[in-house]
Amino acid sequence: xxxxxxxxxxxxxxxxxxxxxxxxxxxxxxxxxxxxxxxxxxxxxxxxxxxxxxxxxxxxxxxxxxxxxxxxxxxxxxxxxxxxxxxxxxxxxxxxxxxxxxxxxxxxxx
Amino acid sequence: xxxxxxxxxxxxxxxxxxxxxxxxxxxxxxxxxxxxxxxxxxxxxxxxxxxxxxxxxxxxxxxxxxxxxxxxxxxxxxxxxxxxxxxxxxxxxxxxxxxxxxxxxxxxxxxxxxxxxxxxxxxxxxxxxxxxxxxxxxxxxxxxxxxxxxxxxxxxxxxxxxxxxxxxxx
Numbered sequence: 074x075x076x077x078x079x080x081x082x083x084x085x086x087x088x089x090x091x092x093x094x095x096x097x098x099x100x101x102x103x104x105x106x107x108x109x110x111x112x113x114x115x116x117x118x119x120x121x122x123x124x125x126x127x128x129x130x131x132x133x134x135x136x137x138x139x140x141x142x143x144x145x146x147x148x149x150x151x152x153x154x155x156x157x158x159x160x161x162x163x164x165x166x167x168x169x170x171x172x173x174x175x176x177x178x179x180x181x182x183x
Numbered sequence: 184x185x186x187x188x189x190x191x192x193x194x195x196x197x198x199x200x201x202x203x204x205x206x207x208x209x210x211x212x213x214x215x216x217x218x219x220x221x222x223x224x225x226x227x228x229x230x231x232x233x234x235x236x237x238x239x240x241x242x243x244x245x246x247x248x249x250x251x252x253x254x255x256x257x258x259x260x261x262x263x264x265x266x267x268x269x270x271x272x273x274x275x276x277x278x279x280x281x282x283x284x285x286x287x288x289x290x291x292x293x294x295x296x297x298x299x300x301x302x303x304x305x306x307x308x309x310x311x312x313x314x315x316x317x318x319x320x321x322x323x324x325x326x327x328x329x330x331x332x333x334x335x336x337x338x339x340x341x342x343x344x345x346x347x348x349x350x351x352x353x
């Protein structure tokens with residue numbers, strides 16, 4: 074299955090909570106799409122923020138979602154103000170705070 | 184909470200990219216003996232900093248072309264318990280992750296489907312019939328990337344990363 078490209082690799086899963094990152098927030102970002110390069114420039118800058126651990130782009134009401142981790146709420150506040158709100162071409166941001174992971178099963182229903 | 188030194192961070196970073204590397208190979212890369220590297224990796228695992236391994240699967244090669252994230256708001260009218268909803272939603276095979284969140288929605292679901300009509304089937308037959316499900320918002324995933332996170336290995340001389348991307352990130 075590895076040769077056929079179905080399995081692309083194995084990665085260790087880091088438990089950020091065990092490393093002191095207690096806060097995880099999903100930021101759902103709507104971009105200013107009148108800017109032709111909004112997607113590229115936004116994601117390129119978002120990649121430079123170390124606390125951003127996931128970037129997903131969507132078709133729908135939300136354009137981009139960032140997973141951001143922080144040590145605590147004041148750390149999050151600082152990241153949000155200094156690193157996130159300064160990202161280019163943001164039209165709107167909504168935050169979802171993670172409370173619990175009920176299911177984490179990346180297995181495919183084959 | 185586990186304290187990490189620079190070498191721990193490098194090991195963690197390397198393993199998050201490729202968990203199949205041996206202690207010997209990692210030791211050679213970071214100037215450790217095989218037993219020393221092994222002990223450090225074991226400590227990372229035992230302390231819970233590494234909580235497991237994940238196979239990176241190519242969903243499309245397996246015929247799952249569509250990934251959709253759903254924001255689900257529970258209908259407040261009925262007295263449906265969170266446990267009932269969580270149990271029912273976790274039992275759906277197409278639902279890969281369920282996250283309880285605070286904000287606009289109550290739950291965030293990651294759903295895989297073979298194509299859009301397959302997704303419609305899952306949505307109608309499985310999601311809409313969940314006990315207590317109210318508002319549902321769907322966003323189709325176009326692209327996804329995982330980043331190394333704040334492990335702080337930026338000062339390290341750029342190691343040969345398999346994706347060739349992380350060295351350009353800073």
